[in-house]
Amino acid sequence: MSSPILEVQNISKIFEANDSSLTVLDNFSLSLDKGESLGLIGASGSGKSTLLHIICGLEQPNSGKVIVKGESITELNSDERSVFRNKEIGFVYQFHHLLSELSTLENIALPAMLSGKSKDEALSKAQTLLSQVNLVGKEKNNPNQLSGGERQRVAIARSMSNDPSFLVMDEPTGNLDSQNVQSFMDLLMNMISEKDITLIIATHDQNVSSRLNKLLSLE
Ligand SMILES: Nc1ncnc2c1ncn2[C@@H]1O[C@H](COP(=O)(O)OP(=O)(O)OP(=O)(O)O)[C@@H](O)[C@H]1O
Ligand SMILES: [Mg+2]
Numbered sequence: 721m722s723s724p725i726l727e728v729q730n731i732s733k734i735f736e737a738n739d740s741s742l743t744v745l746d747n748f749s750l751s752l753d754k755g756e757s758l759g760l761i762g763a764s765g766s767g768k769s770t771l772l773h774i775i776c777g778l779e780q781p782n783s784g785k786v787i788v789k790g791e792s793i794t795e796l797n798s799d800e801r802s803v804f805r806n807k808e809i810g811f812v813y814q815f816h817h818l819l820s821e822l823s824t825l826e827n828i829a830l831p832a833m834l835s836g837k838s839k840d841e842a843l844s845k846a847q848t849l850l851s852q853v854n855l856v857g858k859e860k861n862n863p864n865q866l867s868g869g870e871r872q873r874v875a876i877a878r879s880m881s882n883d884p885s886f887l888v889m890d891e892p893t894g895n896l897d898s899q900n901v902q903s904f905m906d907l908l909m910n911m912i913s914e915k916d917i918t919l920i921i922a923t924h925d926q927n928v929s930s931r932l933n934k935l936l937s938l939e
Contacts, residue, residue: 723790725886725918726752726775731784733770744770745781750936754885757912757919759929762938768922769814771938772890775920776811777801788886807835810879812889814922816871818863824874825850825859831881842881849877852907854900868895876904880911887912889921893928901927 728750735742744767752758760768773779775786777793778801785794789808793801805811810831818827825846832842850859853873863871872895879887893901909931912919923929 724751725754725756725789726750726920727785727787728771728775729785729787731774731781731786733767733774733779733781745774747784749784752918752920754918755912755916756934757909757932758921759932759935760920760922760938761924761929761935764924766938768938769890772811772888772920772922776805776809776888778805778811806831807882808884808886810882810884810887812872812875812879812887812892814890814894816863816875818871818874818878820863823860823862824855824866827863827874828877828881831878835882845881846877849880850874853877854903869897869900872896873900873904876908883915885915885917887917887919889919889923891922891924893923893925898927901925905931 728748730747730749731745732743732747733745735744760771762768770779774781777796780794785792791804793804796804822830825843828849829842829846832845833839850856853876855870855873858866858870866874872892876892893904896904905928911917921928921932929935
């Protein structure tokens with residue numbers, strides 16, 4: 721048996737705001753094996769984004785531990801977590817967070833460049849990804865010259881820049897029409913089975929969740 725790609729062990733997350741505290745995750749655990757795909761569902765405010773941020777090391781839990789590919793990321797400092805995330809995890813934010821001063825192609829190439837690939841190699845990989853998400857012709861546009869759905873597709877392509885074996889996506893299809901959701905899921909599920917990628921997606925979209933191995937509902 722190979723060890724799991726992801727182990728979330730007894731995490732709790734409490735937000736303190738305006739004199740009150742809100743427990744979003746209470747002693748929550750989860751384990752995911754290589755190649756599995758998990759859909760995270762649940763009402764707005766149930767803690768999906770919070771959980772994904774903790775899994776990627778963007779936020780720290782109040783207690784508990786997250787182990788990604790054998791590395792206990794909760795014990796890393798924030799710089800170490802950023803380096804680990806860029807290299808090992810492809811992350812798509814709920815609100816895509818593209819860099820407005822960079823072009824579409826450069827945004828997609830950025831994670832590869834940050835991890836030390838040559839500019840030529842990173843841009844050529846970015847061009848392949850860009851055509852896979854149907855954005856040929858938009859290479860030079862800045863994010864503010866793209867539609868909402870196009871920006872989301874840039875963010876999806878960017879998450880694959882470093883060929884991650886672990887992909888984490890927060891509502892990646894929120895701005896896509898149903899036809900683009902289908903082609904996005906076709907592309908994603910192909911890549912996953914070809915490259916044995918492990919996937920977690922938070923989603924409200926049944927066209928997404930119905931294609932995944934496992935579903936987990938947050939209360
Ligand atoms: N930084 C913060 N400070 C205080 N409360 C927060 C903070 N971030 C999130 N919350 C609260 O935690 C709860 C969970 O938020 P989260 O963003 O994880 O929900 P979600 O399941 O992703 O919802 P959605 O489906 O709308 O994206 C919400 O009630 C939210 O108001
Ligand atoms: Mg969310």
